Amino acid sequence: MPILNDKQKLMRQIQNCSFALTEANLYLDSHPTCPMGLEYYAKHKKEYDELMKEYAEKYGPITVGQSSTDKKWSWVTTPFPWERGES
């Protein structure tokens, strides 16, 4: 594994958490009343929201809604994820 900088480490945490949400989402679609599934989703959703907020504040927006609107539209100042080192 390559050595990751702080920004990449935070992105990995977001990807891990986001993956847990995707898995729980698909599972809950076919098991909508499973208490363990619901609890798992809620726990990771809380963590995900916190990580997304932290990332946007430190490194820029992941969604358009997080883009800055004072002086400059930060959506176009940060790289897209297909560039090496940006995912």
Added chain:
Amino acid sequence: MWQYEKKLQYPVNIKDPNPALAKVIISQLGGPDGELGAALRYLNQRYSAPCREVQAVLSDIGTEELSHMEMIGTILYQLTRNLSMKEIKESGFDVYFVDHTTGVYPIAASGVPFTAATFQSTGDAIADLNEDLAAEQKARVTYDNILRLADDPDVRDPIKFLRAREIVHFQRFGEAQRMVQDMLDSKNFYAFNPSFDK
């Protein structure tokens, strides 16, 4: 509707360009069992799904397929960076290059452009879900074959992730299929179309 997130579902960071490998991996973008076909299959089938659970499974797996299309596009983009004309000619990438330079365009490895003729939307949930189960297995086989052809760990790692997702989707579609069968006549699941015959 959809909202774009400026991140990949799983990281793709490829050090060494390899146009010959890009030529085969492109099948998972625009080939018969690729991610674009998967996304369009599920996102079009969902309207006629007979219950909310199956509508959700098709919407959410279809959405995930779009993020897989982005990962494959990223792999192709990174495998074809900074190529010399010599590398392009010797790798056999010249036949793609002549039409697309290093732009990402959805075709099968054989050169056939992406076509909606590779999938169906029948308006019958049992028929559609059986196709979806087969589609996940066929995509898994394509990833197996890519893993047989690719040595670079930077490429193998995201491909292994994508392969594993096919298996999870197969599981979820199996549950969706069982749910639809439970809504039908248990003596004959195929007696009527649950989406059309009310």
